[in-house]
Amino acid sequence: MKFEKRTAFITGAAGRIGRALAEEFGKHGVKLYLADINLSGLETLCADLEKKGITAHPVQLNVMDRGQIIESAQKVLSEAGKVDILVNNAGKWPRGSILDTSDEQWLEVIELNLTSVFRVSQAFIPSMRKNGYGRIINLGSIAGEVGLPGFCAYSAAKGGVIMLTKTMAMELGTCGITVNSVSPGMIQDVSRPHDSTWLRRTGTGDEVARAIVFLASDDSGYITGADLPVDGGRILGPKWTDWKPSGNI
Numbered sequence: 261m262k263f264e265k266r267t268a269f270i271t272g273a274a275g276r277i278g279r280a281l282a283e284e285f286g287k288h289g290v291k292l293y294l295a296d297i298n299l300s301g302l303e304t305l306c307a308d309l310e311k312k313g314i315t316a317h318p319v320q321l322n323v324m325d326r327g328q329i330i331e332s333a334q335k336v337l338s339e340a341g342k343v344d345i346l347v348n349n350a351g352k353w354p355r356g357s358i359l360d361t362s363d364e365q366w367l368e369v370i371e372l373n374l375t376s377v378f379r380v381s382q383a384f385i386p387s388m389r390k391n392g393y394g395r396i397i398n399l400g401s402i403a404g405e406v407g408l409p410g411f412c413a414y415s416a417a418k419g420g421v422i423m424l425t426k427t428m429a430m431e432l433g434t435c436g437i438t439v440n441s442v443s444p445g446m447i448q449d450v451s452r453p454h455d456s457t458w459l460r461r462t463g464t465g466d467e468v469a470r471a472i473v474f475l476a477s478d479d480s481g482y483i484t485g486a487d488l489p490v491d492g493g494r495i496l497g498p499k500w501t502d503w504k505p506s507g508n509i
Contacts, residue, residue: 261477267291268476269336269343271323271380272350274301276449277399277472280465281347284473286314290345293336295321297350323350323376324368333383342391345476346384348377348398348421353414366413373417377424385432394437395476398425400487402445406495418443422487429485438484440475444468445491458493 268285272278273294282294286309294316296302302318309316317339321332337343351373356365377398388394403411404418422441429439446454446462454462468490474480475488489495 261288261474261479263288263290263477265291266344266476267293267340267342268345268347269293269295269319269333269384270347270349271295271321271376272399274298274305275349276447276465277444277468278349279305280469281349281472282309282316283312283314284466284469285345285476286312286316288473288477291340292316293319293340293343295319295323295332295350297322323380324371326379329376329379329383333380337384337387342387343384344388344391344393345395346381346388346397347472347476348380348396350376351399351417353401353403353411355410356413357410358412361413369413370417370420373414374420374424377421381428385437388437389432389435392436394432394435395480396428396432396437396439397472397475398422398439398441400425400441400443402443402489402491402495405443405487405489425487426485433484438475438481440480440483440485441487442468442471442475443487443489443491445489445494447490456494456499457491458496458499461492463490463492 268290274296299320306316306318319332322328398421400422401418403415404422407415425439425441448462451464452462471488471490
């Protein structure tokens with residue numbers, strides 16, 4: 261995959277997917293600014309990356325604080341000169357059904373998982389427009405595609421992320437900026453057998469990271485507004501645990 265002296269800003273970088281993503285981008289020589297509210301986690305990640313020959317700059321950031329977003333964006337843009345790639349990865353998926361979720365919980369989940377994508381993107385898009393180039397990748401979820409019982413606020417937020425992605429892609433298409441989303445399914449640190457996916461296993465952060473890195477590369481210039489599920493076929497349809505291929509397959 262091609263990256264021509266690119267700089268990336270990644271939110272939620274200290275999490276499972278964020279860590280894998282930082283390492284994958286680092287392999288391709290992308291300059292990294294890694295943001296997370298968890299500063300100690302960021303510092304540990306940057307130290308681990310340094311051992312692998314990858315330099316990354318930690319940015320402590322609460323993506324629910326508009327002022328911090330603006331300040332961090334200005335600082336990074338001043339230091340780096342540009343940000344070519346933005347990955348809106350920050351988020352959490354707390355449980356809560358429609359009857360169990362309070363107003364406060366609902367608003368917090370929407371702000372963290374959806375509103376943060378709007379705010380962080382807004383902070384970096386003017387610079388991308390000026391440079392005539394940008395790759396924005398937002399983290400959706402299979403919960404945002406087909407719903408997930410017991411996670412009503414999270415499902416609503418991620419559905420919003422996917423629709424925001426499509427709208428941003430239409431609005432920014434003539435500016436040299438592509439906008440896509442990646443929707444992970446059952447992701448763990450290590451792939452394990454699991455009967456609820458058609459591939460009969462869980463996925464890993466590395467597999468999600470590789471999908472994101474492709475959409476962030478120069479090779480993906482004709483892809484925009486897409487939502488790419490990385491879910492082992494989880495949302496294709498019902499999976500019966502006793503189903504087996506028949507015939508000569």
